[in-house]
Amino acid sequence: VEAGDRAQLTEWMEPLHPADIADLLEQISASDRRRLVQLYDREFDGDILSELDESIREEVIAALHPEILADAVRDLDSDDVVDLVEDMDAPQQAVILGALEDADRVAVQQALSYPEYSAGRLMQRETIAAPEHWTVGDAIDFMRNSTELPEQFYHVILVDPRMHPVGNVTLGKIMAAYRATPLRDLVEDMFQVIPATQDEADVAYAFNQYHLISAPVVDDEGRLVGVITIDDAMSVLDEEHEEDIMRLAGVHEESSLSDTIFEAAKGRALWLFVNLLTAILASLVIDMFAETINQMVALAVLMPIVASMGGNAGTQTMTVAVRALATRDLTAQNAMRVVVREMSVGALNGLVFGLLMALVAGFWFGVPMLAAVIGLAMLLTQISAALGGIVIPMFLDRMKIDPALASGPFVTTITDVVGFFAFLGLASWILL
């Protein structure tokens, strides 16, 4: 199909959803992408741009004719345009903004005036608000006479005379009620107002926790400035998860399969470098016991087991802690209980696996005291892994540092150092 047949390509792409076209563009090679975009340009839809990964998006924008780009952008909702331009550099941003109609441009610029990752950036400005005293009939007539209703909306927002939101009425309730019913009688129990400066992660949390469908956004004075809908919150939740999972593994959170080799390597190098430092630190511990190892080479054979088991237990506890902090299940109220619990879990598994490993080492090397040493070292390492795995994320969270980002290196350092020190130290003390 990429052989240059524009008509056939267009026909073939016709039934695809913009999100699928974006996925397709992400999966093919850069040269195929450029050709495809240029062949398909007459039909190019702004929604495809919204769905693209950032790195690819810039490439596609560069490949599009300015006029086609302008057409594509004009069709988008204002919140999608904000999403599109917020990471662009100034000249490219100016091109896109220049393509918009005046009203849209003002809306986009106003949204950009809110901090990055805030509710103000996420919201759509188009809302349906109604004075508190309106009836169902007033609302229906108002909507029938509006020329520009939002693409998607689920609630009519009741506002007081100062434009402060006071309640949500679902469209379903309005539809089922008689025209004379006051809207006030139909408001939902659950009503949350979101400040425009609130962090988008907190917005996603509120939607997920309280099963919100849409929520009004207000400015500093409490006046209605926009609305956030659940589909926006769902994307944010998805991104936050992606970020957590990537950060836990030490991969730059904006990495994607369409990065170049060099970008991808760079995105992972920082963590590898930190890991190198902690690994060298652990090696220094081993070096302290070089003489002991020289006298009993079995120690060198067994020591990675202690460290590896510790690292694993530490990662487990840390992941549980990071998740619990993100879902706000771990709070100041239950912190102490959770720490004690994790240490008990570590001690329990330390006992089980320490005993198991002691048996293995005993049979393998036939030195009972070596078996005792590795069992004891395993127990100590498991307990400290649990302690490090829970306390470090909690501490970083208290310091306002994302625990998913920074916990890993600290936890690994602790488990490696404790593991080697406990095993080799006990060995040199008991065995030699």
Next chain:
Amino acid sequence: VEAGDRAQLTEWMEPLHPADIADLLEQISASDRRRLVQLYDREFDGDILSELDESIREEVIAALHPEILADAVRDLDSDDVVDLVEDMDAPQQAVILGALEDADRVAVQQALSYPEYSAGRLMQRETIAAPEHWTVGDAIDFMRNSTELPEQFYHVILVDPRMHPVGNVTLGKIMAAYRATPLRDLVEDMFQVIPATQDEADVAYAFNQYHLISAPVVDDEGRLVGVITIDDAMSVLDEEHEEDIMRLAGVHEESSLSDTIFEAAKGRALWLFVNLLTAILASLVIDMFAETINQMVALAVLMPIVASMGGNAGTQTMTVAVRALATRDLTAQNAMRVVVREMSVGALNGLVFGLLMALVAGFWFGVPMLAAVIGLAMLLTQISAALGGIVIPMFLDRMKIDPALASGPFVTTITDVVGFFAFLGLASWILL
């Protein structure tokens, strides 16, 4: 507050959302929980049960009076009741089902007849369907005359005479149109029908990918049987993420902070056991070179660095691969390109960190050939870590095994074995 003052407790809990009360119950100790539930029982809301973690939920149900439990359950939507009873054992399930009205009980039992984690379990049975030929006025009159409309609904589903869904009309469009407008003229472009047997993970993917708000669910014959709304899809997405993140870290995916110590230890023991086996395997490799280490103890000091860097790089690549498989960014089409890319990334970082580590080892031990050996071993380990990190998840996915669950042990085994083998093997070959 837990001192027994029922009136004050009720007053204090009054403004809290059921989800917050559930969180509170999860965070306090078991004895406080029992007392709080018994004090608060008159006001106990079914939604609190829905929001609770499974392990806690059983405890709370046991603490509630049967009558209060029955009252609480009767207020719930049928999909919430399904969620509540699906993991219960038969006698407890019978108690809850017995408390329901006949129609609700049939609905719940029908939902339970669909496979676990399917769209049929997730959907709500209450839908608003309209014949294709209806007008806006017909729909409004129908809704005004209905006594039992669903709690939340966003679309009127158009159906043909055989009850096959043919289109969605948003309530907003209906509201803005005149009474004579045929519903057919207002249908949305984007319309996805979900088979009742579809896996809930695929449902969540479709909602996220196509920005769906609600989608009709159909049976084997294509007849409308229910509807899934975006808030259900959002919870599934959240659970899937939780599962991925927990499985990647080797923690049982249903673990929660409210598990007992014994449950928590058990939930992590499997992975620790697998890790023990792979660590012993790696130790066997070291044991093969015991003689070499005996001649040069510096090898024992440095070898954990090679393995640790390999393990890290493997985890990074594996996480990227698992995520890309979950989001369907990694497919059969681009598999080859991604494998080559990952290996190049591994080679690039292998070169950088191999060189760096060679310098460190050179200065540390003053043996140029040792420096060369560790540098080369690092390069080999980084490349094989990248290869293992990408190929293993892809292979498991092809075998229909969740890559998040099983990739870790395989990848670690590869990086450990290759790391120790490359470093010690090269050392015994070149240095001695």
